[in-house]
Amino acid sequence: MRKIWLTWARLGVLVVLACAAAIWGGTAATRIYLAETAARGQTTLRLAVAALHGHMRRYEPLPSLIADHDDIRELARRPENPGLRAAANRYLKEINGLLESSDIYVMAPDGVTIAASNYDEPLSFVGENFSYRPYFQDAMKGERGRFFALGTTSLKRGYYYSAPIRDGEAIRGVVVFKVDVDVIELSWRGSDHVIIVTDPEGIVFLTGRDEWRYAGLEPLTPERLARTHASRRYADARLYPLPIESHGSEAGHALMTIGEANGEPREYLVLSEPMPEAGWTVKVLLDTASARAQAFTALVAIFLCLALAGMVAAVVLQRRARMAERMALQQEARETLERRVAERTRDLAAVNSRLETEVAERRATEQRLRQTQDDLIQAGKLAALGQMSAALSHEFNQPLAALRTYADNAAVLIDHDRIADARENVRRIAALTDRLASISRHLRNFARKPNQKLGPVDVREVVRDTLEIVAWRLRAAQAELVTDIGEGPLMVRGGAVRLQQVLVNLITNAADAVEGRPERTITLRASRQGGQVLISVSDPGPGVPDAIAGRIFDPFFTTKGVGKGLGLGLSISYNIIQDFGGNLLVANAPEGGAVFTIQLAALDLGASREAAE
Structure with missing residues (x-):
């Protein structure tokens, strides 16, 4: 009897130990599977935050650049001038189309919109007052503003950047740049997790679940609603609390249970990361059902193993x-x-x-590469602006100095009754004035957006206008340009401004190649051969090595030093000539140096006149 009791006692102890082990094993399994789920979610969270940072930073400096534009600053000084308003509207619409942004508009100090990229659309911002927006208030304080909101006029969500329009120490207005964020949200759909972004009041405004948009993760207290309505962040959208049934934590992980439309609540593991510069919080919600199921399976396995062990132990105790x-x-x-x-x-x-770490590192490297490319393109733009400023200063300062000298001499000659000599000085002043007007006209024509339609173009006129543009670069390189284009007209089918852009790029590259070399003579030839017109630019520079000849027209490929080029000029030129139905070739001359040849279809003079008519 005692042995039987002892046997049952041992079995009871084993059962208690088995239950304790099963409970501990189930808890450990839950902790492990939740940790694996959290690890996957951290990768998703880092990628989502990186994507938001990259999308936002692309547009951050643009309002300041637009605010510094001469037409925009002049409009801020004279907001009632209809001509300035029309010019600003066209400029903003053009920039908005190039940058593929949502909207760009200019506001007066009282908050009224005086120019907008959507001026000619039914829901135009012109005349609307947005002084209640924080981005306007920040810009009027001299700061750069940032704000996410639902447009009160367009009812489209967007991220707003603003910058003040300065006139000396005074602030004459505000430039606002609106970026569409729908493209980011679309990339979050169809996954096994939910990504949401909340504002400082805890309201969801970006999410892969449409039914959660404008829902509050925190209680919508009167104070929160008052702050939201003051800025009209969500216009007239209905705000409502998300049906959160419970908050909690397990194994160091935050958990949240949310009611679903079908009545079945769902538990999520919540991972968060703040974006303090935007005032956002990015959250990734991962369904814990899979982790719970795996933990339950492990628990059942543990119970089965323990039951088997108990049975074996009972057999051992009996036998x-x-x-x-x-x-x-x-x-x-x-x-x-x-x-x-x-x-x-x-x-x-x-x-x-290790695989997850390598994937994360490669994605981070790709993101840094894209950011570096964006920085290089921005640096190239600023460098081009600096070069153009230097060119204008050099081209205009010498004639202006001569104008002042001739004017002073004319006054002295008049005082000495030397009227004929004074008249000669006045004639020279008029000639210099024409020279300044010619330089300004050519630069303005070169800067104008080209007409995309193709038509007859006279190569001789394009070459003449090109010489006006590149004269400053040739003088800087102490290079001489020799032209050989014959006597008669050379007509081709294309666009005058874009063909001029190609010639400016080829001659400028030639000037770069010969700068500092003993021989600095650049030759431009144009002639008709059969049904084609050939335009060549040759230089006595180092030429193009055979190893890189096949890649010289690739984007971002350059042989210049750091900071001297982005490698886009030849690629753009090649594509322009291809659009004309022609070809751009490169070769090395037998006597040394590079030769770039443009091949375009020739047009007869009569046919070109009929095409023009």
Whole structure:
């Protein structure tokens, strides 16, 4: 009897130990699977935050550049001038189309919109007052504003950047740049997780779940609603609390249970990362159902193993004498199997961790590469602006100095009654004035957006206008340009301004190639050969090595030093000539140096007149 009682006592202890082990094992399994889910979510969270940062930073400096534009600053000084308003509207519409942004508009100090890129659309911003927006208030304080909101006029969500329009120490208005964020939200749909972005009041405004948009993660107290309505961040959109049934944590992870439309609540593991510069919080919600199911499966497996162990233990207790050796062998085999399974599991977990780390590093490297390319393009734009400023200063200062000298001399000659000499000085002043007007006209024509339609173009006129543009660069390089284009007209089919852009780029590159060399003579030839017109630009520079000749027209490929070019000029020129139906070739001259040849279809004079009519 005592043995039976002792046997049942031992069985009871084993049952208690088995239950405790199962509970501990289930808790450990839950912790492990939640940790794996959180690791996947952290990768998704980092990628989402990086994508938001990259999309926002692309447009951040643009309002300041637009605010510094001469037409915009002049409009801020004279906002009632209809001509300035029309010019500003056209300029903003053109920039908005090039940058593929949502809207760009200019506001007066009282908050009234005086120019907008959508001036000719039914829902135009012109005349609307947005002084209640924080981005306007920040800009009027002299700061750069940032704000996310639902447009009160367009009812489209967007991120707003603003910059003040300065006139000396005074602020004459505000430039606002609106960026569409729908493209980011679309990329979040169709995944097994939910990404949401909340504002400082805890309201969801970006999410892959449409039914959660404008829902509050925090209670919508009167104070929160008052702050939101003051800025009209969401216009007339209905704000409502998200049906959160409970908050909690387990194994160090934040959990949230949300009611679903079908009545079945769903538990999510919540990962968060703030974006303080925008005032946002990015959250990734991962459904814990899979982790719970895996943990339950592990718990069942543990129970089965323990039940099997209990049965084996009962058999051992009943037949200890006969089965001791066999049970020892079974125990050893089981331990060996468990050890191998554990080792294999650890190996697989380590491999998975390394793969996730490598993927994250490669994605981060790709993001840094894209950011670096954007920075290089921006630096190239600023460098081009600096070169153009230097060119204008050099071209205009010498004639202006001569004008002042001739004017002073004319006054002295008049005082000495030398009227004929004074008249000669006045004639020279008029000639210099014509020279300044010619330079300004050519630069203005070169800066004007070209007409996309193709038509007859006289190569001689294009070459003449090109010489006006590149004269400053040739003088800077101490280079001489020799032209050989014959006597008669050379007509081709294309666009005059874009063909001029190609010639300016080829001659400027030639000037770069010969700068500092003993021989600095650049030759431009144009002639008709059969049904084609050939235009060539040759220089006595170092030429093009055979190793890079096949890549010289690729985007971002350049042989210049750091800071001297982005490698886009020849690529753009090649595409322009291709649009004309021609070809752009490069070769090395037998006597040395590079020769770039443009091949275009020739037009007869009569046919070109009919095309023009």
